Amino acid sequence: MNRVIQYLSENKQENHEQLVKFLKIPSVSTDSTYKNDVKKAADFVADYLKDAGFKQVEVQETNGHPIVFAEWLEAGDQAPTVLFYGHYDVQPAEPLNEWKSEPFDPEIRGNRIYARGASDDKGQVFMHLAVLKAFLQTTGKLPVNVKVCIEGEEEIGSANLYKILREQKEKYQADFAVISDSGMVANDQPTILYGLKGFTGLEFTVKGPDNDLHSGMYGGAIRNPAMAMAHILTSMKNEEEVVLVKGFYDGVEDLTDEERDLIEHAPSEDFAASTGAKETVSEKGYTAKEHTMARPTLEVNGLYSGYQGEGTKTIIPATATTKLTCRLVPGQDPTTVQDLLVEHIERNTPKGVTVTIKKESLSAKAYRVDPSHPLIQKAAESFQETFDKEVVYVRMGGSIPVVEWLDDIYKIPVVLLGFGTPDDRLHSPNESFPLEHFEKGMQTIANYYNKVGKLG
């Protein structure tokens, strides 16, 4: 271990340079203009792994962006096999005028490195690559058997990865997975993320007349689709933040005392202060922390109807549309919940209008691993030793579909070693990553692989 740490220290400058090189590639997966850059980023990862000492490295073509696959399986049968997953694609940088430096020309300010992808996910992926290289270049081996899977479509739904994970189980099979694509609850506060919420959604459109109508001539004879939509929405969730859709909470387990304890000990966020909202509001019977971490939600993401311009236009709109999504917890099945939403909307559509529903195809089950699992405990130890701080255990309100797929298809624990921070500004202008976490992150990862290798 010491040799590995020393190697990382000696190659600090080199690692920075390689990171910058990686961040400079505008690997924006959603925009076909950048298709070649996305490929370049894949090649960067593949070349790095070859250079690090991996013999089996492949840029696997898909119907979309390629998956970089590599394996080193010479640790012996006693050692577990880890599947390291990450992604080399990034979010678009827009709006560009809000960046203080160029999104694809990394800049260091205040001990943070600013670039699109610095935190999500290239900075964190690169830490693993550098650690793997450090092991191979010093000891000539890795403490665990390693399969590497770095894809290029995480920001656009990983459709091809999903197919490949289902169809090529033998290739990707491992004993557990490690992912560094999440964050700590606060700067310098190592966090064990032991749960993620699932996800489902839909869009529904209420239609009244064929065209917008003069509200004077027809007001009083025609059901207003925007108002009808409001009635449907308020039938789905009440002002106490309880979802009213029949069957929505079926299968959802009550929070145990242990769980409530873990949640209470997780750091608190003053949600109102940090977001600018007037006050925190949560489901009747639950604190905001409990609700964000461990209770299902239903949120309107957007809605629109009729006239949206300046001033007044006295119409009854022809249609009204809502986009909504739900975050799910263990016990809920996304397809079942989606069907319940559809039934509810159809059952609660007022007379005089019709509804069409577009189901969102992307979905995910919730994920939860027992915090006391040995693989989780070793992660906690690794964090604690490097950061010299006790970890906090946290369930996240967001979803990471690939975690759900690995759980569902491979039935393996997924260890989320997140090194991001709340200030990283994922998906926003001026994304950054703290250099301190970059350094400590590599040590933590090295420490972790080492410990896990000894688990036997």
Add this chain to the structure above:
Amino acid sequence: MNRVIQYLSENKQENHEQLVKFLKIPSVSTDSTYKNDVKKAADFVADYLKDAGFKQVEVQETNGHPIVFAEWLEAGDQAPTVLFYGHYDVQPAEPLNEWKSEPFDPEIRGNRIYARGASDDKGQVFMHLAVLKAFLQTTGKLPVNVKVCIEGEEEIGSANLYKILREQKEKYQADFAVISDSGMVANDQPTILYGLKGFTGLEFTVKGPDNDLHSGMYGGAIRNPAMAMAHILTSMKNEEEVVLVKGFYDGVEDLTDEERDLIEHAPSEDFAASTGAKETVSEKGYTAKEHTMARPTLEVNGLYSGYQGEGTKTIIPATATTKLTCRLVPGQDPTTVQDLLVEHIERNTPKGVTVTIKKESLSAKAYRVDPSHPLIQKAAESFQETFDKEVVYVRMGGSIPVVEWLDDIYKIPVVLLGFGTPDDRLHSPNESFPLEHFEKGMQTIANYYNKVGKLG
């Protein structure tokens, strides 16, 4: 009278040509590109009146488009004075690609003349001009004292007319007003419009957090502004189409049996069939006809929040906005109702969000004249004699602010002699006006002025 009718008949061709000339001028008041054309249209009206025999003709400058004012007051003290109001400005023609002929190059198809303004309002204004000319050119006099007020901002709210009507009462004062800027309930079905609805409105915006938030991270801690807006809306109107705003119906008189009779005898429209809505829906306790004609309404004209593009975006929107307007009936004061709406919204704003409200400055009281009023009865007779059909008495769901101002400022009856039809397509592409109504309309108007002159 016979001489007048004969003159109109002999000058049929001339009248068509002049109408076409009038319609060709693109007097689009809302678009400053057309400022000169708007002036041209004013000049057309002024020149026509001078040519007809009016000595007092003036193109009165305002802070916006001019008002054409003319008067002929030599009918004697016994004869009443009528204020004839109309407008020479028109709606924009867009969307242009939906017109079958050029909007400002009148075309006759199927015995209708197609052009922007053919019905609203130039075709109807011109009929009055032609009748006044016919009287002056044959008998050398008019049967009533006449003041003419043709403005150029009706389509944009008549702000300058409002000022001038308030400030120059002596100039515009008359015993009653006549307006031809409305329609019959059906082709060839003379209609006495004896009531109009008033109007008020506002826009309200619900604000939650300062920015859109990740719905996974914050769902459960932050009140969703779009959902909060839905709760506010459903607190304002229930699914039985009853407005729930406290005080909204104060002062609204019950419909008398007489009124219900009048309404029942008015022609019915199959609202669902004509609009494409699934079925007709109206206020509990009232038919759709009663509700559209004689009950107040509250309608959402537009609303928007959050993400409206393709696919999914998992956010809690920062804000949500609704634009709504109310149509009022006699007994309701627009300012009072607007204040009640504001109070209601503020009182029903859920915890966790704030609301800002933008009051709509345009407003109007409802208007109602007794159908048995002699001036109304003479209009009915004139219609009946020319169209050889009994009139129907109708209250309209729409508003005409100038009618309300004349009622409110001058306290005079306003006679709405409407010659439009439901197929005229006001404010839409392919606006048209039936030539048969053009001919019969002029006869009706001539007949009417003649009768009214004898009222003494």
